[in-house]
Amino acid sequence: MTIVYDDLGDEATEQVPTRRIAFTINGRKKIAEVEPRLLLAHLIRRGLGLTGTHMGCDTTNCGACTVLVDGRPVKSCTMLAVQVDGRAVATVESLAGPSELHPLQEGFRAEHGLQCGFCTPGMMMAASALLAENPSPTEDEVRWALSGNLCRCTGYQNIVKSVLWAAEKLRSASAG
Amino acid sequence: MSQALDEVKIGGLGASRKRVEDERFIRGRGNYTDDITLPGMLHMEILRSPVAHARIRSIDVSRAWEIPGVRLVLTGEMLASRNLAWMPTLSYDTQAVLATDKVRFQGQEVACVIADDPYIAKDACEAIEVDYEQLPVIVNPAQAVAPDAPVIRDDKENQPDNVIFTWEVGDRAGTDRAFEQADVISRLRLHYPRSHPSPIECCGSIADFNRATSKLTVYMTTQAPHIIRAAVAMVAELPEHMIRIVSPDIGGGFGNKVPVYPGYVCSILASILLERPVKWIEDKSGNLISTGFARDMYLDGEMALRRDGKILGVRIHADSDHGAFFSDAQPSKFKIGLLHSTFACYDVPAAHLTARGTYSNKAPGGVAYRCSFRVTEAMFFQERMIQAAATDLGMDQAAFRRMNFVPDDAFPHRTPFGFLLDSGQYAKCLDVGLKAIGYDDFRARQEEARQRGRLLGLGISTMTEPLGAGNSREFDILGIKMFDSAELKVHMTGKAILRTGAKTQGQGHETTWAQIVAHELGIPADDVVVEEGDTDTAPFGMGTYASRSTPVAGAAVAMVSRKIRAKARKLAAHLLEVSEEDVEWELGRFYVRSAPDRGVTIQECALAAYSNMPDGMEPGLENTAYYDPPNLTWPFAVYIVTVEVDPETGVWDVTNMVAVDDCGVRINPMIVEGQIMGGLTEAYAMANMQFITFDAEGNCIGSNYMDYLLPSAWETPGFELHSEVVTPSPHHPIGAKGIGECAAVGGPAAFVNAVLDAISHLGVRNIDMPLLPDRVWEAITYRRDVSGAPPVRSDD
Numbered sequence: 001m002t003i004v005y006d007d008l009g010d011e012a013t014e015q016v017p018t019r020r021i022a023f024t025i026n027g028r029k030k031i032a033e034v035e036p037r038l039l040l041a042h043l044i045r046r047g048l049g050l051t052g053t054h055m056g057c058d059t060t061n062c063g064a065c066t067v068l069v070d071g072r073p074v075k076s077c078t079m080l081a082v083q084v085d086g087r088a089v090a091t092v093e094s095l096a097g098p099s100e101l102h103p104l105q106e107g108f109r110a111e112h113g114l115q116c117g118f119c120t121p122g123m124m125m126a127a128s129a130l131l132a133e134n135p136s137p138t139e140d141e142v143r144w145a146l147s148g149n150l151c152r153c154t155g156y157q158n159i160v161k162s163v164l165w166a167a168e169k170l171r172s173a174s175a176g
Numbered sequence: 177m178s179q180a181l182d183e184v185k186i187g188g189l190g191a192s193r194k195r196v197e198d199e200r201f202i203r204g205r206g207n208y209t210d211d212i213t214l215p216g217m218l219h220m221e222i223l224r225s226p227v228a229h230a231r232i233r234s235i236d237v238s239r240a241w242e243i244p245g246v247r248l249v250l251t252g253e254m255l256a257s258r259n260l261a262w263m264p265t266l267s268y269d270t271q272a273v274l275a276t277d278k279v280r281f282q283g284q285e286v287a288c289v290i291a292d293d294p295y296i297a298k299d300a301c302e303a304i305e306v307d308y309e310q311l312p313v314i315v316n317p318a319q320a321v322a323p324d325a326p327v328i329r330d331d332k333e334n335q336p337d338n339v340i341f342t343w344e345v346g347d348r349a350g351t352d353r354a355f356e357q358a359d360v361i362s363r364l365r366l367h368y369p370r371s372h373p374s375p376i377e378c379c380g381s382i383a384d385f386n387r388a389t390s391k392l393t394v395y396m397t398t399q400a401p402h403i404i405r406a407a408v409a410m411v412a413e414l415p416e417h418m419i420r421i422v423s424p425d426i427g428g429g430f431g432n433k434v435p436v437y438p439g440y441v442c443s444i445l446a447s448i449l450l451e452r453p454v455k456w457i458e459d460k461s462g463n464l465i466s467t468g469f470a471r472d473m474y475l476d477g478e479m480a481l482r483r484d485g486k487i488l489g490v491r492i493h494a495d496s497d498h499g500a501f502f503s504d505a506q507p508s509k510f511k512i513g514l515l516h517s518t519f520a521c522y523d524v525p526a527a528h529l530t531a532r533g534t535y536s537n538k539a540p541g542g543v544a545y546r547c548s549f550r551v552t553e554a555m556f557f558q559e560r561m562i563q564a565a566a567t568d569l570g571m572d573q574a575a576f577r578r579m580n581f582v583p584d585d586a587f588p589h590r591t592p593f594g595f596l597l598d599s600g601q602y603a604k605c606l607d608v609g610l611k612a613i614g615y616d617d618f619r620a621r622q623e624e625a626r627q628r629g630r631l632l633g634l635g636i637s638t639m640t641e642p643l644g645a646g647n648s649r650e651f652d653i654l655g656i657k658m659f660d661s662a663e664l665k666v667h668m669t670g671k672a673i674l675r676t677g678a679k680t681q682g683q684g685h686e687t688t689w690a691q692i693v694a695h696e697l698g699i700p701a702d703d704v705v706v707e708e709g710d711t712d713t714a715p716f717g718m719g720t721y722a723s724r725s726t727p728v729a730g731a732a733v734a735m736v737s738r739k740i741r742a743k744a745r746k747l748a749a750h751l752l753e754v755s756e757e758d759v760e761w762e763l764g765r766f767y768v769r770s771a772p773d774r775g776v777t778i779q780e781c782a783l784a785a786y787s788n789m790p791d792g793m794e795p796g797l798e799n800t801a802y803y804d805p806p807n808l809t810w811p812f813a814v815y816i817v818t819v820e821v822d823p824e825t826g827v828w829d830v831t832n833m834v835a836v837d838d839c840g841v842r843i844n845p846m847i848v849e850g851q852i853m854g855g856l857t858e859a860y861a862m863a864n865m866q867f868i869t870f871d872a873e874g875n876c877i878g879s880n881y882m883d884y885l886l887p888s889a890w891e892t893p894g895f896e897l898h899s900e901v902v903t904p905s906p907h908h909p910i911g912a913k914g915i916g917e918c919a920a921v922g923g924p925a926a927f928v929n930a931v932l933d934a935i936s937h938l939g940v941r942n943i944d945m946p947l948l949p950d951r952v953w954e955a956i957t958y959r960r961d962v963s964g965a966p967p968v969r970s971d972d
């Protein structure tokens with residue numbers, strides 16, 4: 001697939017160097033021509049139109065832009081798009097299945113783990129990486145795993161509960 | 177046969193209903209301003225001043241124009257030619273849109289570039305060359321009023337100095353008499369540091385001017401869309417009916433998204449000039465250094481006391497630093513906000529408050545950051561002063577408060593500054609808190625720990641916040657009275673749409689407003705959709721800030737539901753073939769008084785409004801209510817914190833935190849608790865780490881999240897919440913008082929009082945917030961108070 005960018009003007013198109021990258025986004029293969037300086041977050045939001053990945057600070061501090069690259073949580077405002085060449089990217093849009101929500105999504109809703117919702121996609125992606133590695137985290141482990149993600153609304157207590165709720169549900173699903 | 181409904185089951189008052197808005201947010205399907213893309217959209221970036229005070233010798237934009245993809249470069253000079261270089265603020269001052277003569281703070285908007293792509297716009301901003309001639313810089317009120325101070329606002333006529341206003345309230349002579357009679361006089365001086373609301377989402381706008389229809393649509397991050405529409409009409413001189421402001425999902429506001437910012441204005445102007453949609457999305461440092469700050473107030477007060485602990489009088493002076501432009505977002509009549517709500521929960525016979533506002537070379541703003549217009553400073557000073565006074569008297573902190581509280585039987589109570597408190601049970605809240613924290617044996621534990629070299633402290637804070645500005649007699653912004661509105665349309669199948677003039681930013685209006693409708697009409701909350709933020713469809717309202725929503729818009733929701741019910745009653749009488757007087761109401765159903773089995777549901781009435789109305793009745797079941805509150809609502813809270821301070825490092829840890837909130841009737845307890853926990857976290861942040869300061873050159877320290885510290889899940893302590901005490905507001909239609917800000921208002925003093933309690937035996941009376949480890953260490957080591965006022969010292 002080709003990604004169409006905003007019109008850069010005729011002259012500009014010739015001047016701007018681009019590189020071709022091939023990558024996977026939420027399980028689908030893509031090819032893109034990108035400026036080498038393009039941030040991964042902008043490729044996701046503007047190039048792919050996946051606006052669930054938010055940008056809060058663009059300085060690697062808030063974690064709103066967290067996505068998974070080859071399963072590891074990454075702040076996509078701090079990675080260049082060209083760096084995902086040959087790799088797999090997963091965003092919040094990949095969490096829910098066709099008919100049901102991911103336990104993390106259910107957990108955030110059940111435990112009132114969000115208010116304005118701006119930090120939520122990043123929180124859930126960071127939490128999904130934690131739960132993939134550690135299915136039975138303690139409260140402290142959850143807090144530590146989310147310490148790169150800022151929330152201004154909730155005070156975190158309910159976010160931690162939401163993640164523990166999801167961990168429990170995932171465990172009972174795999175036990176069942 | 178229909179029967180009265182179970183209110184909690186239909187999602188009415190008191191139900192911890194899961195939030196409606198979460199459905200889209202958890203899927204990443206929210207619709208925030210930056211998520212909107214319009215065909216042909218261009219992108220705008222702002223060039224900001226690197227210096228705090230300088231004359232602009234020249235601006236050279238020629239290299240910016242040469243960059244391919246650049247469509248427009250705007251400077252102050254170009255705006256001046258259209259009479260748009262300055263705009264009015266919400267406080268009857270003016271603010272530069274783009275600088276012309278001088279820059280007056282670091283980060284001020286100097287030029288902007290509109291280009292095909294945001295990266296190109298940024299490149300072009302860097303290609304603009306500005307020649308600055310630096311001027312002396314002012315970063316605090318003392319410098320502002322010094323005899324040789326440079327005049328910052330030399331653009332204004334009749335502005336010979338840097339004083340913006342002086343203001344006073346209370347009884348000067350009566351207060352003087354109280355001080356003459358005092359056995360003990362306690363004094364306290366402190367600085368409430370400059371803070372930034374800092375929602376995670378920054379500000380932004382997409383202006384879309386359509387030449388064909390002459391209509392301007394602006395999608396933007398605003399907490400008050402209707403006020404913005406009026407402001408845009410004034411600034412851009414466009415007819416108001418040709419302006420549509422849409423506030424989509426907002427990633428947190430906390431007061432930051434109330435004012436009008438130059439970025440919004442420039443994007444609008446650019447769209448009009450280019451006839452293309454123009455998007456401006458601010459970056460984090462732009463947000464932190466240029467948009468609405470809060471606090472930055474120096475408070476100096478004294479309290480007259482009788483030996484037995486009775487407060488006789490209070491005197492306070494406030495110096496507030498407003499930055500380069502007076503653009504506070506607050507009611508016109510109250511120059512220093514509602515600072516005079518201080519000591520409202522205590523029975524203080526005489527009080528007098530003076531205030532002076534000054535300009536400085538710092539960003540403008542003075543927004544109500546999670547508080548009802550300067551109430552945070554009011555409550556912080558109150559509770560720090562109370563602790564100092566109790567210490568001076570050698571009295572127990574809790575007993576001193578209890579003896580001076582306004583007693584339960586004294587409501588309504590008139591404060592010495594003229595407020596009328598509606599209701600409360602203050603001592604009861606305190607008792608619940610003391611019991612929960614284990615107050616009885618704390619002093620023994622503290623003493624025992626001290627013997628072993630450990631520093632434990634306990635801090636109490638109480639607060640009562642005047643919410644729901646306002647009544648229209650006293651409260652207006654730019655002359656527009658502060659009421660609010662709700663419009664309810666019940667469709668023929670009994671489903672409904674509700675719109676209000678408020679605007680949710682995470683508070684959950686889409687969930688809770690429907691609960692009020694369910695409570696009033698028995699229509700299940702799931703059958704009511706709530707819409708806000710579009711000025712073309714929402715009824716006029718003043719927006720959401722200062723905890724206004726539940727006290728004012730929430731009341732309007734109840735009132736419009738009652739109007740609907742009144743009409744439904746007529747329809748019911750018609751359907752039941754009895755007279756209206758013979759019809760009784762129970763939740764969701766009208767019935768015949770003498771034959772309760774004969775009834776009709778609200779849904780049946782709705783159908784009749786469109787299909788079977790009585791002769792002469794207007795069809796339809798729709799209405800609008802405008803609510804002008806008779807008084808403010810007064811929630812009350814007690815926050816108690818215990819800490820342990822490390823004497824070696826000055827680091828302090830919260831060991832326990834108890835919150836007792838009496839906010840009247842709780843619409844959705846789950847959401848109320850979420851609001852309290854969020855507020856407590858901001859309180860902790862302000863006490864512990866979060867502040868913006870400046871060096872002597874006016875450089876902003878705190879211009880990104882590496883310097884402006886917000887607590888993460890790792891630092892944030894746990895909170896224990898109590899909801900045992902409920903005192904409904906006697907004048908609010910459903911008895912609610914508002915809760916969104918209480919904890920952020922009352923919380924900071926609890927943390928600070930706790931740390932000072934741990935070290936007060938060393939002779940330390942005050943450390944200014946935030947209580948950074950180095951400040952606490954300095955206080956412990958040198959046994960002295962520590963000031964936090966800017967400029968930062970060179971060793972900081």
Ligand code: FES
Binds near residue numbers: 057063
């Ligand atoms: S936007 Fe990437 S960390 Fe904040």
Ligand code: FES
Binds near residue numbers: 114
């Ligand atoms: S829910 Fe608003 S920032 Fe987390």
